[in-house]
Amino acid sequence: MQFSGAKFVYLHHIIMAILMKGLTIFRRTTKSEGVIKLRFRLRDGRDVDLYHKSEIKADLKDLAKFEDDGNLRPKVSIYNHELKEQIDREMDAIEGAYIELCDKMDKSLITAKLFEETITKHLHPEDYIAVTKEETLLERYDRFIREGYRDGTFAEKRVLQYKGLYNELKRYLIIHHQLSILPKNFSADDLMELRLFLFEEYKYVSKYPSLYEEIKERCIPSKERAQNTVAIKLRMLQAFYTELEDRDEIDVSPFRKLGRNRRKVVMKESYDQPIYLLQEEFLTVMKTEVPETLQETKDVFLLQCAFGSRIEDFKSLNMDKIGVNIDGIPYIHYLPQKTLRNNEHKEEIEIPIMKYALEIIKKWEFKFPILKYVTGKSGYNVKIRRLLEYCKIDRDVKIFDKDSASNIYKPLYTMGSSKLCRKTHLDMLTKVQVNMYVSGHHKEGSNAVKHYSSLSLKDRFILMCAAYEQPLYKVDKELNVIG
Numbered sequence: 001m002q003f004s005g006a007k008f009v010y011l012h013h014i015i016m017a018i019l020m021k022g023l024t025i026f027r028r029t030t031k032s033e034g035v036i037k038l039r040f041r042l043r044d045g046r047d048v049d050l051y052h053k054s055e056i057k058a059d060l061k062d063l064a065k066f067e068d069d070g071n072l073r074p075k076v077s078i079y080n081h082e083l084k085e086q087i088d089r090e091m092d093a094i095e096g097a098y099i100e101l102c103d104k105m106d107k108s109l110i111t112a113k114l115f116e117e118t119i120t121k122h123l124h125p126e127d128y129i130a131v132t133k134e135e136t137l138l139e140r141y142d143r144f145i146r147e148g149y150r151d152g153t154f155a156e157k158r159v160l161q162y163k164g165l166y167n168e169l170k171r172y173l174i175i176h177h178q179l180s181i182l183p184k185n186f187s188a189d190d191l192m193e194l195r196l197f198l199f200e201e202y203k204y205v206s207k208y209p210s211l212y213e214e215i216k217e218r219c220i221p222s223k224e225r226a227q228n229t230v231a232i233k234l235r236m237l238q239a240f241y242t243e244l245e246d247r248d249e250i251d252v253s254p255f256r257k258l259g260r261n262r263r264k265v266v267m268k269e270s271y272d273q274p275i276y277l278l279q280e281e282f283l284t285v286m287k288t289e290v291p292e293t294l295q296e297t298k299d300v301f302l303l304q305c306a307f308g309s310r311i312e313d314f315k316s317l318n319m320d321k322i323g324v325n326i327d328g329i330p331y332i333h334y335l336p337q338k339t340l341r342n343n344e345h346k347e348e349i350e351i352p353i354m355k356y357a358l359e360i361i362k363k364w365e366f367k368f369p370i371l372k373y374v375t376g377k378s379g380y381n382v383k384i385r386r387l388l389e390y391c392k393i394d395r396d397v398k399i400f401d402k403d404s405a406s407n408i409y410k411p412l413y414t415m416g417s418s419k420l421c422r423k424t425h426l427d428m429l430t431k432v433q434v435n436m437y438v439s440g441h442h443k444e445g446s447n448a449v450k451h452y453s454s455l456s457l458k459d460r461f462i463l464m465c466a467a468y469e470q471p472l473y474k475v476d477k478e479l480n481v482i483g
Contacts, residue, residue: 022042022043022044022048023040023041023042023069023070023091023094023095024040024041024068024069024070025038025039025040025041025063025066025068025069025070025087026039026040026041026051027063027068029060031060032060033059033060033061034059034060035057035058035059035060036057036058036060036063037053037054037055037056037057037058038054038056038057038058038063038087038090039051039052039053039054040052040054040090040091040094042094042098042115044098044107045107047107047108048107048108048110050098050110050112050115051112052090052094052115052116052119054090056083056086056087056090058080058083059080062079062080062083063083065079065080066079066083066084066087070087070088070091072084089123090123092122093119093122093123094119094122096122097115097118097119097121097122098110098115098118100118100122101114101115101118113151116151134182135182135183136179136180136181136182136183137169137173137178137181137182137183137186138166138169138170138173138179140183140244140249141166141169141183141237141240142166144162144240144243145159145162145163145166148162155337157312157337157338161232161236162236164233165233165236165237167215168197168198168201168233169194169237171201171204171208171211172193172194172197172198174208174211175197175204175208175211176193178190183241183244183249183250184249184250184251186254187254187257188254188255188257188258190254191234191237191254191255191258191266192258192266194237195230195234195266198225198229198230198233198234199224199225199230200224201221201225202221202222202223202224205220205221205222218375218376218377227268231266231267231268234266234267235267238253238255238267241253241254241255274423274427275397275412275415275420275423276420276423276424276426276427277305277393277412277420277424277427278395278427279428279431279467279469281393281395281412282305282424282428282468283469284391284392284393285298285301285302285387285388285391285393286302286356288390288391290387290390290391291390294383294386294387294390296364296368296369296370297370297380297383297384297386297387298387299360299363299364299368300368300370300371300380301384301387301421302356302357302360303357303360303361304418304421304422304425305421305424305425306351306353306354306356306357306425306464306468307332307351307357307425308351308421308422308424308425308426308429309334309336309349309351309422310336310337310338310422311374311380311418311419312337312338313334313336313337313338313349314371314418314421315371315374316334316337317332317334317366318365318366319361319365319366321333321334322353322361322479323350324475324476324477324479325457325458327457327458327474328474328475328476328482328483329352329353329457329458329461329474329475330352330353330358330475330479331350331351331352331353331457331461332350332351332353333348333349333350333351334348334349335348335349336349350457351460352457352460352461352464354461354464354465354468354470355465355470355471355473355481356468356470358475358479358481362479370383374418380418381416381417381418384416384417384418384420385413385414385415385416385417387416388412388413388416389411389413391413393411393412393413394411394412394413395411395412396409396410396411396412397409397410397411397412397415399415428467428468429463429464429467431467
């Protein structure tokens with residue numbers, strides 16, 4: 001890298017600022033012993049205050065022998081040499097990355113993301129060299145997933161969904177002899193061919209059995225995928241191509257080349273009218289005596305209906321997530337996983353625990369073997385359908401049938417799943433609010449009702465108990481009922 005005289009002087013000042021005070025090990029822990037991952041901090045005047053989280057694991061006893069600037073403390077002769085080498089290497093990479101960025105732009109414009117990417121390039125130059133060559137569509141999509149997870153853009157569940165599409169895309173490219181195709185050469189026509197493949201992949205299973213040998217049987221396509229499923233997969237691929245556009249790696253996304261009307265059809269998602277248990281149907285399930293083989297299913301189903309939690313959140317609940325407020329009302333609290341990335345202030349959901357729900361919790365303490373498998377031939381969803389059938393929840397519900405292009409009717413119990421719990425919960429609480437209109441206390445569309453979510457925990461507890469026909473009660477801190 002060649003510098004002019006003025007540029008050399010400027011970068012010399014940058015280097016001196018880093019060496020004198022700007023780059024330090026960032027110690028922020030209440031631990032006195034154990035192992036932590038090292039973080040580093042780089043400051044340069046008022047404009048720059050950047051942090052870097054490394055992969056270095058350091059024992060706090062070893063770390064205590066180092067100054068904040070990475071040098072050994074005075075009179076220290078016995079120390080962890082490997083840790084010293086790791087710290088030096090990391091600080092050299094940070095320094096090199098910062099100098100490189102200062103050469104390209106004003107230091108006040110350096111973002112945390114750009115800083116991390118440049119440090120990674122200095123730490124792993126071999127990887128950087130590898131990604132500068134033209135990658136195939138599959139290689140670039142794989143890197144898109146890995147970087148999204150590394151940067152926190154994708155949560156673990158989202159990564160699994162993107163990897164699922166990766167596997168489907170790979171099978172498509174193999175079948176169509178396009179494994180070496182580049183992202184920029186994947187056309188709008190290719191996109192439409194991929195869409196058709198996603199709908200009809202089940203037809204290829206018998207033709208290309210080797211492509212499905214290592215896939216779990218329940219994951220092998222056995223019927224045509226639904227429009228919504230395919231649309232969601234295409235939206236994930238669209239997000240990938242949008243990033244390539246944003247990074248100027250391609251000129252135009254194939255999704256843009258589809259044209260507005262065709263893209264609207266391709267990406268369209270449609271949903272049937274929501275299906276849920278009416279209040280009397282829910283109470284029927286609650287009051288029905290069931291055989292021992294269905295008792296756990298009944299308890300779990302009723303508990304999930306009480307909370308309305310998504311299945312992943314529901315599975316994560318435990319006794320530590322129960323609190324009791326000053327009014328003696330027990331409640332569960334948790335961070336919803338689906339919206340965690342956009343939950344800037346990490347605000348928890350708080351849901352009052354009705355009396356019947358507390359009794360189930362005390363009985364099981366959230367240790368439900370049935371939740372080990374939600375889907376599959378003997379999973380939780382299937383057992384919900386058996387429970388509802390036993391309780392004679394057989395009201396006909398309307399489903400749109402794509403093949404006949406008309407509505408068909410099925411007994412409600414055939415539609416049983418964990419999603420039914422959430423929809424039932426939301427509907428029952430909505431009905432309580434509708435009752436407010438009926439009572440004349442509020443006009444329809446009243447802001448007082450729209451602000452249901454801002455009601456106090458006590459107010460929501462009263463509404464929930466009314467909806468589920470449960471008694472009001474209080475508990476002490478040990479969850480003993482006291483009134």
